Amino acid sequence: MGEKKKAKAIIVGGSTAGVSCAHALISAGWDVVVLEKSSQPPRGSPTGAGLALDRQSINIIESWLPQPQLLQQTTLPLTIDQNQTADGEKEASRMLTRDEDFNFRAAHWADLHGLLYNALPAEVFLWGHLFISFRTSGDNTSVTVEAKVLQTEEIIEINGDLLVAADGCLSPIRKTFLPDLKLRYSGYCAWRGVLDFSGNEDSETIRSIQRVYPDLGRCLYFDLRTGSHAVIYELLSKRLNWIWYVHQPEPEQKGNSVTMKVSSDMVENMYQEAEKIWGPELVRVMRETKEPFINIIYDCDPLEQIFFDNVVLIGDAAHPTTPHGVRSTNMSILDAAVLGKCVEKWGAENIPSALEEYQRIQLPVASEQVLHSRRLGRIKQGLALLDRKPFNPKTASAEECGELQQKNMPFFSNVPLSVD
Numbered sequence: 001m002g003e004k005k006k007a008k009a010i011i012v013g014g015s016t017a018g019v020s021c022a023h024a025l026i027s028a029g030w031d032v033v034v035l036e037k038s039s040q041p042p043r044g045s046p047t048g049a050g051l052a053l054d055r056q057s058i059n060i061i062e063s064w065l066p067q068p069q070l071l072q073q074t075t076l077p078l079t080i081d082q083n084q085t086a087d088g089e090k091e092a093s094r095m096l097t098r099d100e101d102f103n104f105r106a107a108h109w110a111d112l113h114g115l116l117y118n119a120l121p122a123e124v125f126l127w128g129h130l131f132i133s134f135r136t137s138g139d140n141t142s143v144t145v146e147a148k149v150l151q152t153e154e155i156i157e158i159n160g161d162l163l164v165a166a167d168g169c170l171s172p173i174r175k176t177f178l179p180d181l182k183l184r185y186s187g188y189c190a191w192r193g194v195l196d197f198s199g200n201e202d203s204e205t206i207r208s209i210q211r212v213y214p215d216l217g218r219c220l221y222f223d224l225r226t227g228s229h230a231v232i233y234e235l236l237s238k239r240l241n242w243i244w245y246v247h248q249p250e251p252e253q254k255g256n257s258v259t260m261k262v263s264s265d266m267v268e269n270m271y272q273e274a275e276k277i278w279g280p281e282l283v284r285v286m287r288e289t290k291e292p293f294i295n296i297i298y299d300c301d302p303l304e305q306i307f308f309d310n311v312v313l314i315g316d317a318a319h320p321t322t323p324h325g326v327r328s329t330n331m332s333i334l335d336a337a338v339l340g341k342c343v344e345k346w347g348a349e350n351i352p353s354a355l356e357e358y359q360r361i362q363l364p365v366a367s368e369q370v371l372h373s374r375r376l377g378r379i380k381q382g383l384a385l386l387d388r389k390p391f392n393p394k395t396a397s398a399e400e401c402g403e404l405q406q407k408n409m410p411f412f413s414n415v416p417l418s419v420d
Helices: 016-027 055-064 069-073 109-118 172-177 204-212 264-277 280-288 328-346 348-380 398-402
Strands: 008-012 031-036 050-053 076-078 080-085 094-099 104-108 125-127 129-136 143-149 154-160 162-165 184-196 219-225 228-235 239-247 293-299 311-313
Touching: 008 016, 008 143, 008 154, 016 031, 016 055, 016 109, 016 162, 016 328, 031 129, 031 154, 050 055, 050 109, 050 228, 050 328, 055 069, 055 109, 055 328, 076 228, 094 398, 104 109, 104 228, 104 239, 129 172, 143 162, 162 172, 172 311, 184 280, 184 348, 204 280, 228 280, 239 264, 239 280, 264 280, 293 348, 328 348
Parallel strands: 008 031, 008 162, 031 125, 080 219, 162 311
Antiparallel strands: 050 104, 076 104, 080 094, 129 143, 143 154, 184 239, 184 293, 219 228, 228 239
8 A cells, every 4th residue: 555645624613623633643643723713822710620531541641641641630539439418517418429439530622632732743724814714625535624713813724634523512514514502401500610729728618628628639520409519629739620510591691602791799698598408517628610601511312424425523512411410521522532443544535534543433422421411410400301200319229329429420431443
């Protein structure tokens, strides 16, 4: 065989899925360009928050980094997955489940993105470039993307062999092929925030939260109430990540985002509601967090296909999911790795075969994980399911509590990565 043609991929979206895909395709010998509408890389802690990386994602990321040890240095261990009913120190908490073999690591989104982005050649990313449209050639062997350079308003065209839609759960590219697809609103939103307590380690807020949650720094805590639940865990650099899931009518969406800006009145109302439900230690953490925000929680019934000619969906564009199974980031990283292996195996001249194999490997895994995450969210939020009564953390049996554990996720420890 002669030398394989060096192919070019155009990736739309520069978040975790896009930056991961850039690594995977470069490792496969491809040229890559990433179009991202943000004007520059994220600095500090923007509206992003904590995430949990599973062992497979950790191994994949380390394979992409020239200094693999940096991943360990920018994350904290999550060795425990614990579900409890807790009400701070005023009421004894009841342990529902505790898994001490939970081999994940906690990262802040901006830290992980920075690690992956800084390990790429600088010319790969085109910041401040807004995707407008694409067209494929008549024989589907090439694709042309039109984008607007936001700083100058100039319209440019980029040609490539493959278009990767890493453009999120509201994916405009997916809408081209599936115009009638509707996301499913879960019935609840998530208030989120990250408290930076550096310099305040000895404050009463931090001392009290550490008394009530003694394993912060290695534990993923889920606090359950009837009809609601919250999450709290520690991130590197003295930060606490918290989430509170709240039932409410579907908010009106503005723009292409599932993150809502909130008013000071909304924040104050959230504090007051939290005080009725959660212990004072957790409420104090919420109150001292700068700029809490709301994520609207959506998912989507599994798609029947995730590629169309030489356009392929990855990450949340391929399988919008709720966060309850901590899968979104992990699925994005795995999508990228599998896509990279497939195109490396089949070569640039056989892109349809590569995408067929990517779909064959990833679609069944993602479909099961999305549906399991949906179910887990409904259980933890006390919502009805066809096969069980609403979960009540105060009266739940040991068997019912067992369903809360992360390790029940399909393919939890053995996601297929190998390409035959």
